[in-house]
Amino acid sequence: MESNDEDADPLMTRLRRYGHHVERVTGGIPALGAYGGADLVLLDLELPDLDGLEVCRQIRAEADTAVIAVTARGTELDRVLGLRAGADDYLVKPYGFQELLARMEALMRRVHLSAADPSVIVRGPLRIDAAARRVSLDGRRVDVTRKEFDLLYLLAVQPRNVVPRKTIMQTVWGDVWSRRTIDTHISSLRGKLGSSDWIRNVRGVGFQLGCA
Structure with missing residues (x-):
């Protein structure tokens, strides 16, 4: 969903040339009524009717649809x-x-990353259900x-090991990444889990699952 007509029309044309079925809506309210059948939502955060972050929250609260946020705001805080x-x-x-295109393809490849292992991992009060993809x-x-x-999940399946940054990048992000990708996601996870102790940073090596 691209809010600018001048950007949206050529983008839709190019995506269709690459075999994608594309539908566009021009605001947050219609987006919340239209995303249900989509495999992936390209969400412009600058919307005329609703805050894009709130639209994203509502989609995530109701479904597991893949979402790529698009915005001109590129600070670390905005990304977090x-x-x-x-x-x-x-x-x-x-x-x-x-x-x-590369990010779309990489995201769709990762959708079923842990589907083959239905185990439930428990570490103290933290429970990770791989089959339901629920924390x-x-x-x-x-x-x-x-x-x-x-x-x-990658950290949880080997809690005694420090997982190198390179392994995390290759397993979770494939070939599409930036220098701050891991750090941004680690920061977001720590915030959601309520403590930085849940994910330990081993300087110069990588990360390890902790226990708050």
């Missing part, structure tokens, strides 16, 4: 807010079309994005 609102990825304008803390659900779940 977008990820905490439920976006799976965050793309800053202006962006290249090939980068958008709970003290019995209360913690809403996480796909990437956040994949990152947390």
Whole structure:
């Protein structure tokens, strides 16, 4: 969903040329009524009727639809807010079309990352259900994005090990990443879990699941 007509029309044309079925709505209210059948939502956060972050939150509260947030606001705080609102990825304008395609393809490849392992991992009050792709803390659900779940699950399946940054990047993000990708998602996860102790940073190596 691109709010600017001049940007939306050529983008839709190019996506269709690459075999994607594309539908566009021009505001947050119609978006909340139209995303149900979509595999992926490209969500412009600058909307005329609703705050884009709130639209993202409502989509995430009701469904597990993949969401890429698109905005001209590219500070670290903006990215963290977008990820905490439920976006799976965050793309800053202006962006290249090939980068958008790569991010879309990478996101869809990661949708079923842990589907083969239906185990439930419990660490103190933290419960990670791989089959349902659900995280709970003290019995209360913690809403996480796909990437956040994949990152947390990767750490949880080997809690005694420090997982190198390179391994995290290759497993969770594939070939599409930026230098701050891991740090932004770690920060978002720590905020949602209520403590930085849940994910320990081993300087120069990587990260390890902790216990708050």
